[in-house]
Amino acid sequence: MLKLTSKEIRQMWIDFFKEKNHYYLPSASLVPINDPSLLWINSGVATLKDYFSGIKIPPSLRLVNSQKSIRTNDIENVGVTARHHTFFEMLGNFSIGDYFKKEAQKWALEFLLDTLKIDLDKLYFTVFEEDEDAYQIWLDLGIEKDRIIKGSRKTNFWDVGLGPCGPNSEIFYDRGEKYDPEKVGIKLLKEDLENDRYIEIWNLVFSTFNNDGKNNYTPLKSKNIDTGAGFERLVSISQDAPTNYDTDLFLPIIAKIEELSNKNYVIENYFDNEPIQKEINTAFRVIADHMRSSVNAIADGVEPSNVGRGYIIRRLIRRSYRMGIRLGIKSQTFLHKLVQAIHDALIFDYDIDKVSKIIEEEEILFSKTIDSGLKILEKELERTNNQINFAFAWKLFETYGYPIELTQEILREKNIHLDISEFEKYREMHVERSRSKKGLAMKNVVNSLADIKSKIGEFIGYENLNSTSKILFLANQENEIDEVNGEAFLVLDKTPFYATSGGQKHDQGYLQQGDGKIKVYEVFKDKFGNHVHHVNGKINKAKSIDAFVDPNNRVNLERNHSSTHLLFKALREVFGSEIKQLGSNNNENRLTFDMPANKKPSAEKIAEVERLVRHYIDLDVTRTYSNTDVENARKMGVIITIEETEYMDPSNVRVVSFKNITSDLCGGTHISNTARIENFKITSVENKGTGIFRVTAVTTHKLVDKFNKSRLEKIKEEIARLKKNILEYESHFKFKKIEEDDLELLIDCLIKYSEELKESLKTVIKNNSKKVDDKINVKNYIKNDQLFIMNLDVDDSIITNQAAALRKQNKTAVVLLSSNKNANSNKFVITSEEKDVKQIWNELAKNLKIRGGGNERMMQGVILEKPNYEKIEELL
Known part of the structure; x- marks a missing residue:
């Protein structure tokens, strides 16, 4: 593939489709015009909906654009993964009742092979399993059968629930085995597994049908083409960068942050994954990404505020500011100094001085917020005689925007301990809810509009994984209802589904009413402790409903939750009883445990912790439950790691015990005996800042073996790299000696x-x-x-x-x-x-x-x- 700058790739895209008689539309504003359904322009087609619907007459039936977009639904992944962004450009080519599949597929291949000079051997193609036309077209264009993967409706049918929809075909670029450390290969693509090897670079949507909103499909009178190619991904591939951040779209911004912070951004950290540098790199990426969004949104007329789009921009700027503090930047204002670099890396023109001034004013305001937050904190410390709980820390964070990291640092300086497990619980709930605006609105229905005045549902999942239940409450996005065919929230009189709480993720499974299976997306607790099920399906409130928890998923959750208790015990044995649990998170794949430490624990200490946990597992100790009150639990030596009066009724708390190992106050589900955990391996110890280290671990022989094999391959690759470097350096010095005579x-x-x-x-x-x-x-x-x-x-x-x-x-x-x-x-x-x-x-x-x-x-x-x-x- 050609090695190109981002500006070259963008222009090549536009020129290519202009040669195919497409009309070029410059990028529209990030702020939607006359479209209340969108907060931001979030795709290339978002500005063209009126053309496709017939409300407006397009300048041509063939259109091409490079549209700037903003999406903030996955903000917690930004800077952590290789490709998540809040601001991005989408390259698009569109046909409004003109050409269709044959031309769209042909031109896509032509652009990739002839214009960008990508090797065909690097490309894979997916099609909808029922779309024989698209499949045959790829074959006619010379694509071998083993490079075309037939996908399901879930992966290869574009449908947003209302309006034009249809099958799609995706083009993936294979970046090679160095981005597939476990050597999984084509299975990653065929099974739609998250990976950094096979990167989707083009999505061709063949708009064929109209969905009336009730999943009734009728053929469109004129069939359309809506395609999108990820600009940042194409640039990353062209420049052979490990992540989108390691390209000329971001590196000039990162270089400026390096200058401001006196910290180094290390591209190779993608491969070596050194924890401290990983945290530094993440901070660099978050700042670069968030400020690209902020600068371009402000240039389009959005100013930081407490409502709507302005609130999003304020949040992005303040999150960037906190990352700057994490990098050690001491200046009161520094983000506005990035505006020039952001402007130069893109093509969008605007008043640099005006944008810089707005950002600098927001920085000054936030620095004052930090100062005022400090005063509020000090006042609370004086009022409570140095007693700060998670609820106040959360209020300081959520209401005043005061970073929890700063709260912890101040308290630590005063030798005050803050147990933030409940804070992390609230943060987790906030993240889950903010991922879907619609889902958030529906949860608000449950909390504010429902006629629920007390706890009405019972959790029976400690002993049962299925039940036949009555529906006590059913709501859609607007109000309480009696029946639904779609997305909804419901409360049962009894449920086996565990709700996300106490660091443990909710159960997976399904509900069934009659012959119809109803998918359970998530389960959470409302303000009364009822288990609220977020579902999608056809439901009648008057009829009984069957609930089925996935037993395999449950046992993996139990393994990891019980292992967290064993890990806490081992940490206290190795590091001393003063070790506290500052937070934990358990899902079906891994567990995490946050602990305080002045420096990173040594490898020898971590190995001793691992040995102890495995020893506890091998003892084959049976788990027991008991109930008592908080005061008696304390007398019994039970470990209490949470705000018990918030979590449980203080007069009736639940104690989970593994005899002669540990007893803990806990409301989660646990494995029946330690032997069923099988194995235990600590996979990383990361510095989370402000004296907190996160231990991540996996359980079972299968996952431990998988991790060990991955580590072995990385070691082999490192040895090979070092050997290669030695040879290269020897060759270099010989060449240098010859050059001195020239x-x-x-x-x-x-x-x-x-x-x-x-x-x-x-x-x-x-x-x-x-x-x-x-x-x-x-x-x-x-x-x-x-x-x-x-x-x-x-x-x-x-x-x-x-x-x-x-x-x-x-x-x-x-x-x-x-x-x-x-x-x-x-x-x-x-x-x-x-x-x-x-x-x-x-x-x-x-x-x-x-x-x-x-x-x-x-x-x-x-x-x-x-x-x-x-x-x-x-x-x-």
């Missing part, structure tokens, strides 16, 4: 090509007002057509484009450009069409104060000193 040839080449170089520079910086002779301040070195070194008296914003242009004109050369606009910090770029500049950058970094990142084609960042070109020449 000084006369260097001088001859310098004279010969000097004038040609000046002429090429005039083209590269044609947008500058000064002549190129004024721009070149220092030297132009040409060595066997292999090396260009230039220092330019130009703005940082054009250095990258100049380097890319020179690289194209001199494909065999290494191009090194820097600016001299600032005294202590200047843009620094190394690029080459054929040579690995990443290795060159790493060598220079040993002797120069350079910060940044990139890939083997282009590295860019800043040099934190006045460049010494004689020294650079010597190093190269």
